[in-house]
Amino acid sequence: MKKIVTLGEIMLRLSTHAGERLWQSDQLTMHYGGGEANVGISLSHFGHDVYFVSKVPDNTLGRGVNRHLQSHGVHTNYLLTGGERLGTYYLESGVGERSTKVTYDRKYSSFSTLKMEALNLEEIFHDAKLFHVSGITLALSPTLRELTLLALKKAKEKGIKTSFDFNYRATLWSQKEASQAIKPLLPYLDICFCGELDAIHLLSIEEAEDSLSETERLEYYYDKIKEMYPNIQYMSSTFRHVISASVNTLQGNLYVDGNLYQSKVHHIHQIVDRVGGGDAFAAGVLHGIVNQSSLQQIISFATAASALKHTVHGDCNAFSEKEILEFIDNGIGKIVR
DSSP states (O other): OOEEEEEOOOEEEEEOOTTOOGGGOSOOEEEEEOHHHHHHHHHHHTTOEEEEEEEEOSSHHHHHHHHHHHHTTOBOTTEEEOSSOOOEEEEEOOBTTBOOEEEEEOTTOTGGGOOGGGOOHHHHTTTEEEEEEEHHHHHHOHHHHHHHHHHHHHHHHTTOEEEEEOOOOTTTOOHHHHHHHHGGGGGGOSEEEOOHHHHHHTSOOOOOOTTSOHHHHHHHHHHHHHHHOTTOOEEEEEEEEEEETTEEEEEEEEEETTEEEEOOOEEEESOSOOTTHHHHHHHHHHHHHHTTOOHHHHHHHHHHHHHHHTTSSSSSOOOOHHHHHHHHHHOSSOOOO
């Protein structure tokens, strides 16, 4: 059992029922979720010793977050309390050609007020094997940008693998702001989740030739990133093709030492909930890296984990390693007896 630390904001999610607009709904479904928390929950279900670092208000919603995390086996020793509110987001579920839409209400949240001096990084990182954070945290306040950089530096000093998911959200900040915040972190990363658009718009890499295939373009961008930041050992992303809000295809990519490993293409029909699919994928990759699985096994497992996440409501992926491996072995739609 490996100790893993994640740092980020967890929020209250309120979702419409399929076929309803947010403004016309009189009932909403409640879940808790957030990128780094979702990754941590998946890793806990995969058998790791996960600690989530965050801050929530000292009220009923904050206690709900604590219960939610603990119910999935995530340690809350470093879940601080304080501030006035839990960030909230509203999800208007997409149907057919209408996309899912997210509306944030997270300004002045408890997590956005987290200060560096409130955390004992020496204690938090004791015996840890992996530290994971995402670009969403950077977008929330200048202090959190400083804290994230400090935490990554501290993790590297202690020989802990570091992981970062770009997770760019246009509703939170501009591409220029994101680029300025992310670039200083990259020399301290071992694992990076980013794709073609991140390379172009956030890292200012010249666009690949139009004649290249989708796979060849990704290899081009990863080669360029590796030249710029040779410390990054693993780069990963997915190819997602959206047929409709309920039908997608998904293929995983993992780049290591100049080689790109790809999963099979998953045809995901009748999507129940797409939110958290990327977090499930990231957790699958991290699980394989920590366990030193073969590179092909890592990307096949991670993409299967993401495909399964699309079949359940809520942000988090509550499937075990065994269940994901059975899904890979058994194929689609079979009854598991």
